Amino acid sequence: MTNATRLNISAGAASVAVALVLVALKLWALAETGALSIAASLADSAMDLMMSLGGLAAILYAARPPDEDHAFGHTSAEDLAALGQSIFILVSAGVIGWAAAARLLADTPTELRSEGRGMIVMAASILLTLALVVWQRRVAARTGSRVVKADSLHYLGDLLPNIGAIVSLWASARFGLVQIDSVVAMGAAAMLAVGALRIGKGAWDALMDRRAEPAMIARIEAIADDWPGVHGYHDLKTRTAGSRVFVNMHIELDGAQSLDEAHAIGAALRRAILKEFPQADVIIHKDPVGVQPHPEDPSRVTPRREAPAP
16 A cells, blocks of 8 residues: 555545544534534534545545456445435435524524533534644645545535534524524525535536546646647547546557557556546557548547647
């Protein structure tokens, strides 16, 4: 196991551990205060826990080689899990939003309890989250792991609901404004719903073999355009599966050169793409310049592109 893999696993394990602690703390704070803003933050932490488990699984899967039954790996399991998570989160957001609206419309406002304890828990949650983000960013800077980077951004975005919960508890304790708790809970529920839809869409796209991000495709094209010995390319196809991106492309080479020379050009281009995108799985097919497709060959889905003249 490489040092980079160990660092990525440590970041993933830290993320899971912090999420578990936050869920336990917020469960206790919810029981103590009855605040819906804490319930919304708890649901957000539960989402974090599921995402962190998925991220850790992605890192562990990335370290495992494909087997006989799964020649392309097991990364699609991440997408199935993410789709299930998004549905669970969306339902949780709906329940919290409904309860918050019911409290706002109720004739008698629901009194909160032990606001001070709740604020202490939320402040501790903020400190733990900040510490985790700092460690994740250090690991991502050293390893380049996109899974760790994404998890770090996700936790950074969780600070707002935690701060909102503190504000609502303070307003309740200081001024008796218990309605602010419901307003904050509704805002947090909306954020949860948006996040769930985004996660679900990404998982659905991956399960449907959607192509890679346009920026990644453009960068691969730029690398191939400038690669020595490559006179053009065609049939550049990509698809995503979990944390992996599969890349297939045909490059056009001088047909008079030896097989060894052609292989060296293709292998070097593949290494260059992998250096830029470590999460990719790249297959490069080599064609002689000017070769015409056989009439029985399937039609190309992408046009031929010539490399720029030197």
